[in-house]
Amino acid sequence: MNHNERAEVLIDALPYIQRYYGKTIVVKYGGNAMISDKLRETVINDIILMKCVGINPVVVHGGGPDISDFLNKLNKKSEFINGLRYTDEDTMDIVQMVLGGKVNKNLVSLIEKFGGKAIGLCGIDGCLLKAKKLKSDIDLGYVGEITAVDTNILNTTLSAGYIPVVGSIALGEEDNKSYNINADICASKIAAALKAQKLILLTDVPGVLMDPSDSDSLLSVLRLHQIPKLSLEGVIKGGMIPKVDCCVEAIRMGVENATILDGRIPHSILLELFSHEGIGTMIY
């Protein structure tokens, strides 16, 4: 690439940098982008760049595969009910150790390796996330739903220049037990509580496709009012339903817009934020 082209790219990014300056963007980090070493590095670098150009990124992560791995080592079977992990007390212990001790701290470590400053938190810290037992026909154990978000520790660490990295665990508001929470929902609730500019959900699909077999049929932009129709028509279906729901919920609570983004594309966050077309499905 020659000089002119390099400069062009930086200057093309300028209006987007101006638009996002000082804004908060919550990134739900998961899927292949968290498993592949190479992709992990590109995501981390994207997040550091966001911070450098004046954006306040907040990273939210789960860690399903790591949890399952670890349960395997302990000869404990992972059991799922309607897509949610059945979480007895012993399993919750493992969830907390894997999310809070392994995945979380490793992400912090990686950010610092590339010159960023990060703080690893989970919903227990500073009472960030309070929860109660999720209502469900079949008992799911310590699977919770969020009842309150106290963003104080996020604001404190953001304004001190850190990138907060949050594992998806919450504190039981009545029993002070730890609860396992869906990471997409954590991200959505945190974005809403922070009145974030944007929620980004990193996934393993290109976004919402009109025709799932054709990646060129990506819907770049989706308005709230189009969603019911597309759901009825089956365009939004399967695993995409709860993701779209998370986006809708966040927007209804004051987030400007939300994007479902393909985490398998290197630097997909940068490309989404700092170029004209964007590359995922943006809902607003």
Add this chain to the structure above:
Amino acid sequence: MNHNERAEVLIDALPYIQRYYGKTIVVKYGGNAMISDKLRETVINDIILMKCVGINPVVVHGGGPDISDFLNKLNKKSEFINGLRYTDEDTMDIVQMVLGGKVNKNLVSLIEKFGGKAIGLCGIDGCLLKAKKLKSDIDLGYVGEITAVDTNILNTTLSAGYIPVVGSIALGEEDNKSYNINADICASKIAAALKAQKLILLTDVPGVLMDPSDSDSLLSVLRLHQIPKLSLEGVIKGGMIPKVDCCVEAIRMGVENATILDGRIPHSILLELFSHEGIGTMIY
């Protein structure tokens, strides 16, 4: 107890509260005080009370027994060399999960249960503790020695009203790997870096005893210059030697004084801080 007596105790505490107001006290929390549910609650309550009366407490913890337990579950044997756990890469993973994900977050959770506000950190967060591989004749794996302390995240969270709780893990300054660090040493280094007023090491002994079989022979006060003689005479010996060393090191780096305290006595921290006699061995 009647009214007069209750009031007397509060008023007796007044000059000590005035003395410690706005000062930082680092508490190394370990031993039985961390294992027994009952003692754990009294320690946590003591720490919250410290915060309430204007002291800035910082809690540092290890978690040896929990680590060993967990390695057992995985059929991995704990191996110790000169009192230090041999820590290969897999073991380090477990150490990080247990300290950072289990012990640390459970302490935070407990503080919040009793009305305090806490943040769980380890040395990786905000580059709080940097380390390199500990020099040793026999290879110890990922056992490290601290090379730098960045207190910024502690100051940020303290001034935002939180009690920081720190697990004894550090970030390799060259390899960005996690290192296992002795928790007493973590506490000592952090106290020094914060120019703390006091370092408290909670242990399972009454303090330094002239005659180990007689708990009435406790040395309440120990001056730096007395230590070499007492070491030669064998009064300071065994597991007490590294603890005294930690205290001496902290004082040499600017901490006002350090106390080795019996964590088995309920509310030993309160009794030490807020009554005339104190109950451990204070070194200054």
Add this chain to the structure above:
Amino acid sequence: MNHNERAEVLIDALPYIQRYYGKTIVVKYGGNAMISDKLRETVINDIILMKCVGINPVVVHGGGPDISDFLNKLNKKSEFINGLRYTDEDTMDIVQMVLGGKVNKNLVSLIEKFGGKAIGLCGIDGCLLKAKKLKSDIDLGYVGEITAVDTNILNTTLSAGYIPVVGSIALGEEDNKSYNINADICASKIAAALKAQKLILLTDVPGVLMDPSDSDSLLSVLRLHQIPKLSLEGVIKGGMIPKVDCCVEAIRMGVENATILDGRIPHSILLELFSHEGIGTMIY
């Protein structure tokens, strides 16, 4: 008292310390608690302890007996009309000297003796209290009623870490003369203007008693709506009426609650604030 008991008292106080942290409490200081040297010291120590545990105490005082003493020395008779001192210009001069120069500065001096930091003020300073002549059938001279409270000097000194001590004199809004004000009313008006958490009136009785001859008949808690009935029944009578009125007035203007407290009991303020039962009559 043994170690355990001492620790217990401190820990029992913890939830109350947490509740009052950062709150403002106005204490009307008078009666025997101001005359007896011994009681004076216990009150002063209670107030310093309040400050130490993060409460913002404001002390308001009168000084009737000292004024009468001094008038006696000058062979001037104290004259009371409906319980209010007839205050001609000469008498007002004496009132101002005794309250502002003697009682006030001696309290400040005593607080400093025990390690607190205090500032002695009267309503003239910083236009804290403005007044006009009290309307009355019989002329009372320079007896005033408060027309405005400017809390700026209280906020300034509180946030600089001082305990303000206020003598019950106000500045005539029209004539710039000094006016003699009832100290209970001063305390009530100041508490209201500061939106204080609590008003405490120290008196020489145990509180509101159902049967005045039986100190066990103390009403620990009194709700606003119960007061008219108890007044009609004569349970609230005599000198208790204006005290209850002060409390009611303060609560109506935004103070959370008000307590009539027996200043003859040593450390009655501490016992009221930091123990479960409390010992006076709390109105809310």
Add this chain to the structure above:
Amino acid sequence: MNHNERAEVLIDALPYIQRYYGKTIVVKYGGNAMISDKLRETVINDIILMKCVGINPVVVHGGGPDISDFLNKLNKKSEFINGLRYTDEDTMDIVQMVLGGKVNKNLVSLIEKFGGKAIGLCGIDGCLLKAKKLKSDIDLGYVGEITAVDTNILNTTLSAGYIPVVGSIALGEEDNKSYNINADICASKIAAALKAQKLILLTDVPGVLMDPSDSDSLLSVLRLHQIPKLSLEGVIKGGMIPKVDCCVEAIRMGVENATILDGRIPHSILLELFSHEGIGTMIY
């Protein structure tokens, strides 16, 4: 006076206003300027104007005549030893009441009458002035010499926009008793502790005169090095000696300059500060 002349005076004052902007000036207020109603008003207005044009004035006062008057009323004789009032415990009580309760608060009241905001303090408040018993061949009772000045309460009230008015009483550093202090010395010590720009001593003479019988022989300017010679020659003599000493002491401790000013001339402070010639004797 016509328009042009009025404007001329204001504009002539401009360079002086610029010079003193943000500077602290300590005014010792005493003598006829404090007794005559008319002069009192002009002094008070001068001080308010100082505040308005960005100067930080601090007023220090004694009150000898008022004290003597009041002792007379109590049939107590004023006794002076080497120009200092013998001050037994009873007398000290009266001194404190008259200075702290009467003179001080009346000055505050007067400042507020003319639109200023003032706070009345004495050396006891905020431990502003600490003292010990003045060494003397003949016992003088509670006459003290200043051992420490804590300017915190002055800085707090100045920066909150108030004019501090300070009565010349100090707190015994060992016995916590009140001590009677010479007001010129109070002003000098406070000016030094505040690193004031200027100390002004209001007196009943025109300044230092070469020929005491000829007011045209006023020395407008006096340099430190000239003073010993003028003392030997008897030009500085009698009551002028301690005043000049106060000025010299203040300058040695860091005050820029000090002026002995005739308080009998209306608005002498304004004329000294805001016109070319000045009207007193300035020492530097």
Add this chain to the structure above:
Amino acid sequence: MNHNERAEVLIDALPYIQRYYGKTIVVKYGGNAMISDKLRETVINDIILMKCVGINPVVVHGGGPDISDFLNKLNKKSEFINGLRYTDEDTMDIVQMVLGGKVNKNLVSLIEKFGGKAIGLCGIDGCLLKAKKLKSDIDLGYVGEITAVDTNILNTTLSAGYIPVVGSIALGEEDNKSYNINADICASKIAAALKAQKLILLTDVPGVLMDPSDSDSLLSVLRLHQIPKLSLEGVIKGGMIPKVDCCVEAIRMGVENATILDGRIPHSILLELFSHEGIGTMIY
């Protein structure tokens, strides 16, 4: 003038200084007061004095005569349509150079010569003034009307202690071209946006006269409701109409009052602000 008289003037100014303390006053500076060297100095000194006594002055200026002079040098004729200069692109260039480069910087220079601190701005700086082309039957070129005022740069420089001096040019909100704006209107819009206490328009007439041939017929005070009648009667006429309109507009947008002042009288601003009668026509 003797001492007493000098002091009298300063003291007479005191209540006015108190009234204006911390308030913002916008001065439209023009006419003879800007052309005569002597008058220019008196205006500048008045403005510095305002700053010294705690007022926040903002100076707004045009520069018609200088522009015409310069156009002459370039053999370009000044052309006026309904009192507004026809401003083609070349002329606008000259306007910008003369106002922004010459008149503006020379005023700043003069303020600094007399000890003030000033910053020279025009409406382009910090997007202070946005404009669009003035609607008009006959094309006026780059003559604009103000569409938005961003006072941020004024507040920034005022609170840093500077006197902002603003040339009457604005930035085209659509074309980013420079626009020539009437300076009276600039001053009025800026005063409104700053919620100023007062707008002062310096002119070459004494104010609004009942009888234009008799300067004693000056209307010192004019209420908004009187204006329509006086306009109908022809008392307000000619060049006075737009000036009165500016005042009315400013008051309607929140400015307390506005004064049309004779800039030919030396120190007319001081006399207006700091003496009882004032000397212009005040509208409120």
Add this chain to the structure above:
Amino acid sequence: MNHNERAEVLIDALPYIQRYYGKTIVVKYGGNAMISDKLRETVINDIILMKCVGINPVVVHGGGPDISDFLNKLNKKSEFINGLRYTDEDTMDIVQMVLGGKVNKNLVSLIEKFGGKAIGLCGIDGCLLKAKKLKSDIDLGYVGEITAVDTNILNTTLSAGYIPVVGSIALGEEDNKSYNINADICASKIAAALKAQKLILLTDVPGVLMDPSDSDSLLSVLRLHQIPKLSLEGVIKGGMIPKVDCCVEAIRMGVENATILDGRIPHSILLELFSHEGIGTMIY
């Protein structure tokens, strides 16, 4: 360019963005980069991007060609002595109008057009640059050398988020006249006073060339100690000498490094700051 390449450029810039975060960079803007409309836009966009990524850019400019043009219009000949414009009083007037009123405000306008916030200043504003007449064998009129830099107005506007744009005029410290200053020297002195990280001089050559006829012979890096030898050898010669001198002077006064950069290359600032090789000659 494809997605990957775009992302690559942004990520390549990351370490440079991290390095310059919060640092001040002074850009001397001149030559073709200021004359060509196209280049002007690229420079302005580079500067805005600098601000967006957390750098504090300060722009310093002259305007020789515009000045000559304007003098031509007035039939005034530009006269140069040793490369410096002879500046009589009339010429200085024109210099001030062109630099302060035309070039400066047009740059501000352009920055705002592309979404930045700028403030146009010259050395007169806030006494930013003080000067005296440049000593010279032949009289140069109002050509000055800088004697003092007051960076207060730069710090004020930088911290309020503005990009300061400074025209190269200074205020005579003795005569309060305006002085014409070389813009390279202005930039160097301002960089030194701000303790800037970097000084960039935009010129019309590629940098220091070993062989002036071969642009591949560019010296990318030049250490201070190499300069004398290269001067002797004639590698640094002609117009390059004063530019190198400016850089050396700035570095000696505390600027980290200085770069002579080819302003004819579009986005040369971006390429220099945010890519590995850089494109000019950096001196340190």
